[in-house]
Amino acid sequence: MDASFYVRLGGQAAVTTAVDALYRVVLADERLSDYFQGLDLGRLKGHMVALLSQVLGGPAEYTGRDLRGAHLGLGIAPEHYDVVGAYLIGVLAGLGADDEVLAAVRGVLRESAADVVE
Template sequence: MDGSFYARVGGQTAVTAAVDALYRVVLADERLSDYFQGLDLGRLKGHMVALLSQVLGGPAEYTGRDLRGAHLGLGVVPAHYDLVGAYLLGILAGLGADDDVLAAVRGVLRESAADVVE
């Protein structure tokens, strides 16, 4: 049996549900919604599903730009980055992700902050 975090959270179905929930929350938050104006949300969600899947030890199918290039010029501030991270962690916890999975995601969020925040 696959013991990856990806398998433990429920694989593709769970990751897709988490990303859908994340974008619902983020787009409804007036502090964050402006970052997404004019973007192809379907494409963005697809990239996020692939990236989160890969982060969790699932298939390595992410083909988007590197995080720094994708976020360059957006002016993401630390508080907004942290808020999106908190939303993601809450959604994963709500879907039944255990403490090990959440700790791993927290680690990736910490490591990735410098590539996203300006």
Template sequence: MDGSFFARVGGQPAVTVAVDALYRAILGDERLAAYFEGLDLPSLKEHMVALLSQVLGGPAEYTGRDLRGAHFGLGIIPEHYDLVGAYLIGVLAGLGADNEVLTAVRGILAQSAADVVE
């Protein structure tokens, strides 16, 4: 049995549901929606599913830009980064992710902040 966080959250189907829920929350938040105006959302979601899957120990299929390159110049402030992180944690918790998974994701978010926030 695969004990990865990816498997524990429910694998690809659960990660896809999580990403859809995450983007519904983000796009429904007026503080965040402007960052995504004019972007190819289906492609962005596809990249996010691949990235989140890989981060959780699933298949290493992410082929997008690195975080710094993808977010450079967007003017993302710490409060907005934290808000997206809180939405992600909330979505994962809502899907039944346990505390160990949530703690690991919080750690990854903390490590990644410097590559996203300006």
């Protein structure tokens, strides 16, 4: 059996690096930074590491709210969701994720959009 995408990417260390890099570019983007004002970024990053790990076939340790509940009322525009998704794909590609991993993440982004975008 093939290794999970999580293992192929490099496990916990790689996912943590990816999430840190993702938030660096997202918070530097003036179109997106307002969404994160007043939030506990450490906690948010922890949730994102757990969620991304699970999505990639790693440990199922995400204990946060469901995506819809976590994003309800934030007014996230479709174009902003797409920008964050593009940043995530770019970060993962930069870490050496192969085309199969990137295609799987794109699929999850497509499936999750309705729960995040308002």
